[in-house]
Each structure stands twice: as C-alpha cells, then as structure tokens.
Amino acid sequence: MPIRLHDSLTRQIRELTPSHPDGVFRFYNCGPTVYAPAHIGNFRTFVINDVLRRLLELEFGPDKVKHVRNLTDVDDRTIAQAKRETRPLAEITQKWTDKFHADCDALNCLRPHVEPTATGHIREQVDMIECLMRKGNAYRAADGSVYFKIASFPDYGALSRIKERELKVTNSAFDSDHKDAVSDFALWKAWKPDEDGDVKWPGPDDASAGRPGWHIECSAMSKKHLGETIDLHTGGVDLLFPHHENEIAQSECCNGATFARHWYHSEHLLVDGTTMSKSKGNYYTLGDLLEKGYSPMAVRYALLAGHPRKQLNFTLDSLHAAESALATLRAHRASLAPAAAAHDAFALVIAALQDDLNTPAA
RNA sequence: GGUGCGGUAGCCAAGUGGUAAGGCCGAGCUCUGCAAAAGCUCUAUUCGGCGGUUCGAUUCCGCCCCGCACCUCCA
Numbered sequence: 011m012p013i014r015l016h017d018s019l020t021r022q023i024r025e026l027t028p029s030h031p032d033g034v035f036r037f038y039n040c041g042p043t044v045y046a047p048a049h050i051g052n053f054r055t056f057v058i059n060d061v062l063r064r065l066l067e068l069e070f071g072p073d074k075v076k077h078v079r080n081l082t083d084v085d086d087r088t089i090a091q092a093k094r095e096t097r098p099l100a101e102i103t104q105k106w107t108d109k110f111h112a113d114c115d116a117l118n119c120l121r122p123h124v125e126p127t128a129t130g131h132i133r134e135q136v137d138m139i140e141c142l143m144r145k146g147n148a149y150r151a152a153d154g155s156v157y158f159k160i161a162s163f164p165d166y167g168a169l170s171r172i173k174e175r176e177l178k179v180t181n182s183a184f185d186s187d188h189k190d191a192v193s194d195f196a197l198w199k200a201w202k203p204d205e206d207g208d209v210k211w212p213g214p215d216d217a218s219a220g221r222p223g224w225h226i227e228c229s230a231m232s233k234k235h236l237g238e239t240i241d242l243h244t245g246g247v248d249l250l251f252p253h254h255e256n257e258i259a260q261s262e263c264c265n266g267a268t269f270a271r272h273w274y275h276s277e278h279l280l281v282d283g284t285t286m287s288k289s290k291g292n293y294y295t296l297g298d299l300l301e302k303g304y305s306p307m308a309v310r311y312a313l314l315a316g317h318p319r320k321q322l323n324f325t326l327d328s329l330h331a332a333e334s335a336l337a338t339l340r341a342h343r344a345s346l347a348p349a350a351a352a353h354d355a356f357a358l359v360i361a362a363l364q365d366d367l368n369t370p371a372a
Numbered sequence: 373g374g375u376g377c378g379g380u381a382g383c384c385a386a387g388u389g390g391u392a393a394g395g396c397c398g399a400g401c402u403c404u405g406c407a408a409a410a411g412c413u414c415u416a417u418u419c420g421g422c423g424g425u426u427c428g429a430u431u432c433c434g435c436c437c438c439g440c441a442c443c444u445c446c447a
Binding site: 018021040041042043048049051052053054055056058059082085086087170171172192193195196223224225245246247248249250251252253256275276277278279280283284285287312315316317319320321322323325327328330331332333334335338341362368370371 | 375383384385386393394395396397409410439440441442443444446447
C-alpha cells in the first residue's frame with residue numbers, strides 16, 4: 011500500500027514515490043540551528059520526521075531511502091551567541107550539536123544518513139550564488155552583499171501563496187540594506203566587523219568577504235547530497251515562508267529543474283494554548299521534562315499524540331497521560347510479546363500511518 | 373489587512389452521508405492485600421452557531437462566531 015501524504019504545494023494528499031532511476035527516495039528535512047538547546051516544539055517536528063523516515067524505509071526498503079537533515083551552524087543567532095559568550099563560533103555550535111544529538115537519541119530518533127553543516131558547504135553555496143548572479147537572478151549590493159532578485163522569478167510565492175505587494179505592506183525591516191526591492195532576500199551577507207567578529211569567508215566573485223544567507227544553505231546542501239530534484243522536503247510550518255519559498259526560487263533558477271516534488275509541513279506544538287517562547291515562560295526543553303521525572307519515550311508519545319498537521323497543545327497533564335498510557339502499552343506488550351511481531355494489529359498501525367501520517371489513530 | 377490550520381465528552385484526541393475509535397482522569401466491581409499493581413464495567417442522544425442540500429449530516433454547501441499560527445532569517 012502506497013504512502014499518502016499531504017503536499018503543501020498542491021494542498022492535496024498525494025502518493026509518495028521515488029523519482030530517481032536508482033529507486034532511492036530522496037528526503038530532505040530542515041534541521042535545527044545550533045546555538046541553544048532545542049525545545050520540545052522543535053522535537054515534535056523531528057519526531058514526526060523520524061516516524062516518516064521509518065515508514066519510508068518500510069515502504070521502499072532500508073537501503074532505498076536517503077535522509078538528509080542539515081545543521082545551521084552559522085547565522086545571526088549562532089554568531090550572536092558566540093559573541094555573548096566571547097568564544098569561537100565553532101565551539102558554541104559543536105556544544106549544541108552534541109546536545110541535539112543526545113536529545114535525539116533519547117527520543118529514539120534515527121540519525122539522518124547525512125547531516126551536513128552550513129560551514130562545511132561554503133564552497134557549494136558560493137558556487138550557487140555565482141550561478142544565480144550569472145543568470146541574472148541575483149545582484150551585488152553596494153556593501154558587497156548579494157541579494158536574490160524576486161522579480162526575476164515569476165513563480166515566486168507559489169508555495170506560500172503570498173503576493174509581493176503583501177510583503178511590502180508588512181515589511182518594516184528595511185534598514186541599512188541596499189536592496190533593489192524590499193522583498194529581495196540575502197544570499198550572501200557582507201562582513202560587519204563589529205557584529206561578525208572573525209566569522210567570514212571569501213565571497214562570490216565580485217562580492218565582499220562575508221557569510222552565506224540562511225536560505226542558500228539548504229538549496230546548496232540538498233543539491234550536493236540529493237541532486238537537483240528531491241522527492242520530499244519537510245520542515246515546520248514556520249519555514250514555509252520565507253525559507254522554503256526562497257529555497258525554491260534559488261534552486262529552480264540555478265538548476266532549471268523542479269526542486270522538490272512533494273512538500274510536507276508539520277504544525278506547531280503549543281504550550282498552554284499559545285506558541286512557546288522564553289518570555290512567556292512556557293518554554294520546555296527535553297532536559298526540563300526529564301528533570302521533572304518524565305521519561306523520554308513519554309515525551310515522544312506525547313509529541314505524537316496529535317495529528318502532525320494540526321497544532322497540538324502540550325501540557326504537563328498530557329505528558330502525565332502519555333506516561334500512564336505508555337505503561338499500559340508496555341504491560342500489554344509484555345503479555346503477548348513473542349507471538350505478536352507479525353500480528354494483524356501491527357498492520358493496522360502501519361495502514362494508519364500510510365494514510366497521511368495519522369499518528370493518533372496509530 | 374493577507375495566508376493557513378482548527379473548534380468532537382472533565383482533559384487529550386481519531387473518525388464517518390446512516391446514526392460518535394482510543395488514551396488520561398473519575399466512578400463502581402473482582403482478585404490479592406498493609407498498600408499498590410492488575411483485570412472487568414461505566415462515563416458525549418451528541419460533534420462552535422445559524423441556514424441549505426438529503427429519506428437521513430457531526431460528516432457536503434453557504435454564512436457567521438471563536439481560537440491559534442505565519443507574513444524576512446522561528447521546528
């Protein structure tokens with residue numbers, strides 16, 4: 011039975027299929043920015059993607075799925091954090107990468123097959139930016155930065171259905187940048203000594219030294235590890251715009267090929283009915299919950315308790331319920347363990363997952 | 373303002389054009405017993421509101437109300 015999954019671009023439930031002649035399903039999942047501990051909202055997305063990855067392997071075969079998830083290890087936030095601690099950027103990002111891995115392991119998430127870093131792919135990103143400049147989709151600004159020219163890509167906005175004039179209305183961040191149009195976004199950011207410290211690389215031809223913009227990293231890394239066209243691209247809903255919209259623009263203009271055949275976005279985890287934030291005091295990390303005595307698998311269970319494309323309200327009560335439910339499930343498993351592996355019930359669980367990743371039913 | 377996702381029992385949460393899965397909590401019972409655990413049973417005449425289509429709608433259509441999210445670097 012094929013896997014059917016909602017596609018954010020067409021807004022329809024469609025079957026997942028590999029497109030490459032080798033039969034390997036190419037799966038790209040936007041990863042975390044490593045400057046602080048990931049919170050459980052982040053992990054909801056990663057746990058959902060873990061279920062999806064396991065399901066894909068069941069469908070196509072363990073060696074017929076290539077799962078890539080990046081690590082954003084250079085951007086405004088990582089640089090700011092390094093500056094605050096007055097330590098090298100690499101030290102900060104390594105620390106939080108290790109923490110992220112430990113949390114993923116605790117939550118029983120499989121490691122992706124490739125976990126590329128932005129700093130490890132500067133060359134690829136620069137190549138891509140130069141390609142876009144050659145083709146007229148990008149331009150150098152007065153300060154040496156490079157911007158993507160949205161007007162050069164007529165299909166811009168197809169994923170998020172946003173119109174350019176709407177962007178302009180709400181855009182208030184038009185500061186010292188030297189863009190042609192306010193909605194153009196940065197591909198390469200020129201070095202600013204007082205903000206960036208020693209973080210800089212040689213830029214694209216004709217541009218200043220500096221660092222890549224956020225969006226280009228996923229375009230460059232997915233191209234390197236999965237090719238010009240990938241079968242499935244996933245992430246949280248918040249990435250739909252502008253991140254994924256921009257990825258499409260960059261990749262399709264540079265490669266002249268469809269970027270992703272299928273898009274999937276998981277909804278946010280809410281805490282106490284609203285989105286998580288440090289200022290609201292409703293910000294949980296896995297460590298916070300373990301300190302309260304909850305088990306990692308109960309957290310995983312709680313994160314999967316709602317439909318992935320529906321906002322899920324997380325509370326300590328729900329975690330408590332997860333812990334109890336899990337105990338009951340374990341008791342059942344213990345009572346019928348040996349013979350149950352091939353049981354019909356298991357097939358029902360898989361069927362529910364194949365139907366648009368319906369984890370609650372499963 | 374624009375764009376999405378939702379509103380189902382005390383709480384969390386599936387689902388279907390033919391009369392509401394499951395989990396948590398709670399209650400009762402059984403068996404142990406100091407207690408706990410475990411097992412069994414019960415817990416929405418009703419699916420945000422109002423119209424419409426229909427033999428029949430929670431499920432389809434329209435309008436309205438409410439919540440949440442995104443709208444330049446947040447999974």
